[in-house]
Amino acid sequence: GDDVDLKNSIRLIREVPDFPEPGVLFRDISPMLADPAALRAITDALGRGLEFDVVAGVEARGFLLGAAVAQAHGTGVIGLRKPGKLPEVADRISYELEYGHATLELPADTLRAGQRVLVVDDVLATGGTLGAACRLVRQAGSEVTAATVVMELAALGGRAKVDGEHVRALLRS
């Protein structure tokens, strides 16, 4: 059933020590995405019971997940991108990381004011990225139905940076 598929899916997440820097345990969902039953289970669980008009997936693995969720729910998908990739930008937001800062950009002619948006990414770590993605959606005049991830690294406390949003994590570790 659904729960068995979800449990098996989670076993396909790879843990890679010392990436991208020493001391960090990187969670790579690539093998999970490559497995058909896992992709279906994760996709279903991310969007289940939620009402939204469009999906916003965060670069890079959020693009893959976001497109699958959108297709399953009959919506379109928008990629929130790192800077310098888009020819035309509707809006952008910058945010602080532990060391330095980062930016996400909303492509032109995608999101319409008032749309209900499901924000999708793979991992919630410090929360900077997911929080910024939600602020970008709101800044553009739309509303966030929920911010959803496959995995939340709960010990980092990142949920606090996604303040005021409904956060759904399929797995906490």
Ligand code: PRP
């Ligand atoms: C990872 C992950 C999230 C973000 C979470 O992306 O996919 O987008 O970090 O971290 P945070 O909660 O601390 O902000 P990464 O920087 O590896 O970029 P990529 O997906 O483009 O490879």
